[in-house]
Amino acid sequence: xxxxxxxxxxDDHHDEVGYHGxxxxxxxxxxxxxxLTAIPFAxxxxxxxxxxxxxILIVAFAMVQMVVHMIYFxxxxxxxxxxxxxxxxxxxxxxxxxxxxxxxWVMWHLNTNMMPVHNMTGMG
Numbered sequence: 001x002x003x004x005x006x007x008x009x010x011d012d013h014h015d016e017v018g019y020h021g022x023x024x025x026x027x028x029x030x031x032x033x034x035x036l037t038a039i040p041f042a043x044x045x046x047x048x049x050x051x052x053x054x055x056i057l058i059v060a061f062a063m064v065q066m067v068v069h070m071i072y073f074x075x076x077x078x079x080x081x082x083x084x085x086x087x088x089x090x091x092x093x094x095x096x097x098x099x100x101x102x103x104x105w106v107m108w109h110l111n112t113n114m115m116p117v118h119n120m121t122g123m124g
Contacts (some may be wrong), residue, residue, distance in 0.1 A: 029072025
């Protein structure tokens with residue numbers, strides 16, 4: 001067995017280490033990202049929907065685009081790294097949701113409870 005044969009033997013198992021994506025995967029991810037960016041941009045620029053509806057749609061498209069990026073560019077799927085990548089990602093999402101929801105909740109309560117009273121009687 002020559003050194004070249006040994007090298008070829010090791011290349012056969014390269015796919016088991018990690019998936020790096022194909023040209024087709026990157027192209028699909030890129031096209032999906034462009035579409036998921038162009039639609040909210042068009043909604044904002046044309047103003048065809050009410051502001052609140054547009055804002056909700058922008059957030060929805062952003063979430064879908066994050067999933068596209070994770071699948072096609074970061075290659076996060078249950079089979080990568082024995083599932084540890086997906087587990088780490090889910091943990092990160094849980095922590096971020098808790099942090100953002102807690103921050104919004106605190107800011108809303110501060111806004112509600114700390115607003116000055118404008119019609120003060122007996123003053124002045």
